[in-house]
Amino acid sequence: MPTIAYFGPRGTFTEQAARGFDDAAELVAYPTIPLAVAALRAGEADFACVPVENSVEGSVSATMDALAAGEPVVAVAEHVLPIRFSVLVRPGTAAADVRTVASHPHALAQVQRWLAEHLPGAQQVTAGSTAAAAVGVAEGAHDAAVTAPVAARHYPLAELATGVADEGDALTRFLLLAKPGALPAPTGADRTSVFAVVAHRPGELAALLTEFALRGVNLSRIESRPLRDRFGEYRFYLDLDGHVAEARVGDALAALHRRSQLVRFLGSYPRADRVGTAAPQAGTDTDFAESARWLAGLRQGEHA
């Protein structure tokens, strides 16, 4: 049975994502994202589950910084959860009885309209995590907690409401990390993540993105990382559609390598939404193979 280290505590969205990867795995909570990744690096766990985009409780910066430095780790899968909360209370508590509602500040920020409508008189109290808020309700410190749905599994609380969200279409993305090894096989609907450091001058980033565009490789995410007291370089994180095993993706990554001071490959893995990525015209593996054969022939004196 594999072990998954995750950014805890128990009862958060990250636990819910870890169960989404493998509900039979042994889950071990760590108090911070770097500690969860360190457990993977140290061999205490087979995998680590961390938020990577638009997280409710985890700093996405912390995840990216953990991936960018230290022993290499790679993503082997992703999982996407809608950002919808449950509101938990002690059994028998009605909405009219709720005087205080607790949660992580990021979670409170995402349910302001719902709270104004359904618990308008309740005082808002911040907690270290959505799960800590649930513990606070169970212990009588607060009347209601805004939590991940999975929290209802762990605490003797009742659901006052579920599916709570001001914006219905927001998502959180999580990665399952492993030590480098055999890559997940291409599925035709894959994503590749990389971290790179390039010279910071006008036009450098435009040139680099043009390398991807010329090969028909779509970028699904770009983020410059992070503000430091350092000039003359540009650190960023890219997600692109496709698998490193595909010719156009590999060719674009090789161009990225030539243009970068540092590149770190962070994995090719199936997309959670299973949306396929078709190679563009003149960018299929066959096109690349034929052009390589033609060039090799030229170099051997063949002019056919």
Add this chain to the structure above:
Amino acid sequence: MPTIAYFGPRGTFTEQAARGFDDAAELVAYPTIPLAVAALRAGEADFACVPVENSVEGSVSATMDALAAGEPVVAVAEHVLPIRFSVLVRPGTAAADVRTVASHPHALAQVQRWLAEHLPGAQQVTAGSTAAAAVGVAEGAHDAAVTAPVAARHYPLAELATGVADEGDALTRFLLLAKPGALPAPTGADRTSVFAVVAHRPGELAALLTEFALRGVNLSRIESRPLRDRFGEYRFYLDLDGHVAEARVGDALAALHRRSQLVRFLGSYPRADRVGTAAPQAGTDTDFAESARWLAGLRQGEHA
């Protein structure tokens, strides 16, 4: 005396940044970033102070989402703080007495090496904010709190250590927001922030960044925002060197407007580091004025 709404509670890095903007201002804490921005929009405050990059406690996503939707607000100043913590204890407490150390999970994540070296036996406890951790120490719930330096002003606690950070060069950037009005005057060392939505297809982003590169406008930050259950568009946030009053910056922004489904101007304001931005060759305001005169002349039948 102006009023600044800030992402609280009292004693956090955001309070420290708000004091950095105007130490004489009346500061009013709000429990979430959207509520601080809403207070500005509602006229309850003259300004709002929010983290925008690499924040310890605030979700930068929350700030950008608050800027992207709702009544327009613009940045009029930025402030940068080094991410260095104080470790606060009750007076008379020595390091050897510390059994529990509390803080916001993001803050704990940034002092793991320091804690391993200086408080190796202490159990780590998460709190809703660095300031909430300080309150917990004052009340006897924990022995030590990892906090913003400003927290020492508010609580009857002693500094066990200051300047604590695993990475010495990390920074947090804050913006001072106001309702739209007269722009801050160009200083020669300015930054401009915009939010844009463009069609999501290969090459679109590369083309857009090339518009900036061709005009010699350097991008200091790019971030795609955020993962939503929506396809066919690419939402992102850009920081660029220069002021919208400068010809090359205005011309690049006009090109961004032509290529975007939506653009929101988020302000031109002096850079905190005061590093000047020189116009590149062929990109000065004079160059733009002369080329415009020449073109107008052609259109009037002048061929000089």
